[in-house]
Amino acid sequence: MTDVLVLGGTGWLSGRIATRWADAGAAVTCLARGGREAPYGTTLVVGDREREDAYDQVARRDWDEVVDVSSSPAHVEAALEALGERARHWTYISTVSVYASSDDTGADESAELLAPAPPGEEEDYGRAKARAEASVRSALGFRAAVVRPGLIVGPGDPTDRFGYWVGRFALAAGAEVLTPDGRGRGAQVIDVDDLADFVQAIGQERWTGVANAVGDPIDLDALLAEARRVAGHTGSVVPAADAWLEEHDVAYWMGPRSLPLWLPVGMPGFWTRANAAYRLLGGRFRPLRDTLERTLADERERGLERERRAGLAREDELALLHELQS
Structure with missing residues (x-):
């Protein structure tokens, strides 16, 4: 054994x-x-x-x-x-x-x-x-x-980053959601269960070396659109420019009062790392929709309106939307 x-x-x-x-x-x-x-x-x-x-x-x-x-x-x-x-x-x-x-x-x-x-x-x-x-x-x-x-995602995520979007679209339902300008931005995500499978497999084989465990790059707008479809959101998406968000103390990437996964311009390498080694070693990527569906179920169980470690409180988001559009 x-x-x-x-x-x-x-x-x-x-x-x-x-x-x-x-x-x-x-x-x-x-x-x-x-x-x-x-x-x-x-x-x-x-x-x-x-x-x-x-x-x-x-x-x-x-x-x-x-x-x-x-x-x-x-x-x-x-x-x-x-x-x-x-x-x-x-x-x-x-x-x-x-x-x-x-x-x-x-x-x-x-x-x-x-x-x-x-x-x-x-x-x-x-x-x-x-x-x-x-x-x-x-x-x-x-x-x-x-x-x-890279960015580890899926149900149970204690950072609250990835789940913010599918959870927020579900909470908003038919109302507006504030997003960053997604042009030139993207993400690489890996489902926590795919990563766990990979770690066990290479340990079993006693493989040695270094491997990036990152998903294929996806445009941020495409990721948010898929999260919106999974959540059944029917309201409007309202993008805000970087400068405006920065002026209103909205943070990049993670943490309180942030828009998760949003990165500054000029960081293309952060979300386009090579994953050939991971693939060659048998690493797999489940469909993004599957991860989003499992994440949404977890978000609903934990409470869509709960206090989060990452993202905007809905009350703050609505205030920002009002100011952006006034």
Whole structure:
């Protein structure tokens, strides 16, 4: 039997990865702080990665596969020190945010990376992941796979980014929805379940190397149009210019009072990364409509009018629409 250790295993992505391994017949252990249940068929070991004894219960045995999703370089480095010699294969989930430039379309895994974050600057997400990647490669060499996802989407997304649009169109029904100017903008999304399948598959094969886990590029307007169709929205779509949105304190990409997935002009590389390696390794992409339908069902269950981590509150959106059109 394959022995798998998932560092995490109770979160959104890591929980799905643990589930895939359990479904494949592996003996799966999840190392997490507790407070949330581990997936059915797995074993939870409670350990706080901020503590020196975090790995004591799992460092006395060998592992066929270790999976780490952490964004903390210190956590990654401590795990490598405690478990590196015990692991036959290691999969680290990084991000396309490690790339130094977003200017070039179609860039592949050989593109220049950001300088790794020095200690004390770990709050910079891209550089923190770059430092963690460097630690994995240095410690494990040809025993490691590094997966660089783009925008991970689907039901259960804790960031609230992708689900904002299909949820907002459903909430608005026959009323207006504010959107950014989509010209020259786009997105690359990967369904969380497709990503989990891929991570389990390359771990099973003990593949080593680096792969961008990103979907095919899609124009932002086309993505929003599909979200609108899935939601059954019959109202008007009201686009606003970048300058106007910036003047009214609407943020790009994510976070409170934002229009999710909207990027500044001049970042074509961010949403056109090459995904040939992912495809060659057997990675799959389910239809966008399927992901949107599953996401909408999840949005309805969680509440279309709930307070969100990303997007505009409906009240704020209506105020902005009124001002834009007055």
